[in-house]
Amino acid sequence: MSDRELLVSGNWKMNQTHFEAIQFVQALAALLRARPLRTGRALSLHPPFTALRSVQTALESDAVPVALGAQNCHEADKGAFTGEVSAEMLAKLNVGFVIVGHSERRQLFGESDEQVRAKVDAVLRHKMTPILCVGETLDERQAGEARARVSAQLEAAVKGRSRAGVAELVIAYEPIWAIGTGETASADDAEEMAAHIRAELESLAGKDAAGAVRIQYGGSVNPDNAGELLRKPNVDGLLVGGASLKPDSLFEIAQAR
Numbered sequence: 001m002s003d004r005e006l007l008v009s010g011n012w013k014m015n016q017t018h019f020e021a022i023q024f025v026q027a028l029a030a031l032l033r034a035r036p037l038r039t040g041r042a043l044s045l046h047p048p049f050t051a052l053r054s055v056q057t058a059l060e061s062d063a064v065p066v067a068l069g070a071q072n073c074h075e076a077d078k079g080a081f082t083g084e085v086s087a088e089m090l091a092k093l094n095v096g097f098v099i100v101g102h103s104e105r106r107q108l109f110g111e112s113d114e115q116v117r118a119k120v121d122a123v124l125r126h127k128m129t130p131i132l133c134v135g136e137t138l139d140e141r142q143a144g145e146a147r148a149r150v151s152a153q154l155e156a157a158v159k160g161r162s163r164a165g166v167a168e169l170v171i172a173y174e175p176i177w178a179i180g181t182g183e184t185a186s187a188d189d190a191e192e193m194a195a196h197i198r199a200e201l202e203s204l205a206g207k208d209a210a211g212a213v214r215i216q217y218g219g220s221v222n223p224d225n226a227g228e229l230l231r232k233p234n235v236d237g238l239l240v241g242g243a244s245l246k247p248d249s250l251f252e253i254a255q256a257r
């Protein structure tokens with residue numbers, strides 16, 4: 001075990017109205033009051049943009065020990081980008097974490113490696129923590145190219161950054177074939193790729209920075225498989241989709257060991 005804090009993040013994707021979000025926070029807050037998070041654990045919630053303000057108010061008014069997160073942002077601070085939301089706007093809502101380069105953004109919305117890098121810049125510029133997503137497709141895995149794909153994504157987003165900038169990142173390894181499919185990478189596969197990611201970060205930014213980065217696993221995480229994943233030495237947290245939509249299931253994942 002390392003001394004890195006474990007971060008469990010609930011990515012709601014395009015789910016939950018702001019009314020549902022408030023009910024969720026109230027239920028989660030009750031669970032956390034009854035059984036506070038273990039020492040060395042942190043939890044973040046990533047609602048859709050329309051629920052951010054409501055979730056922020058619900059968390060802050062009851063001092064619920066959960067960080068506010070977003071799922072995406074635009075790389076520019078402002079401008080003629082109809083329908084987009086900037087990192088600056090998120091920072092003003094006390095957002096702490098922003099998911100960047102999720103595979104759904106890359107695949108369904110055509111986000112390029114260059115754009116992902118610019119989004120990481122924007123998030124850091126506004127003093128928030130990027131959760132940078134990387135991961136291979138099934139074809140890439142079967143062709144033995146998983147590590148190369150992940151290395152290329154990392155390099156595109158990380159190369160040339162200061163050591164301090166790299167140390168602040170959270171990296172989420174999300175193999176695309178495991179997202180929403182019920183098929184989880186084995187804990188050993190997750191650990192192997194997390195160790196590979198850490199080695200790549202070390203070559204890009206040195207041992208200290210690489211040792212500080214938290215590496216999450218994401219893809220069909222549930223209360224039954226969370227403990228085994230979290231026990232792996234290089235897996236420092238989980239990025240949870242479907243199973244984060246119910247307060248009790250997200251809570252059990254955050255408490256798993």
Ligand code: 13P
Pocket residue numbers: 011102174178179180181182218219220221239240241242243
């Ligand atoms: P699922 O947990 O639903 O597989 O989604 C994973 C994910 O994409 C989290 O960002």
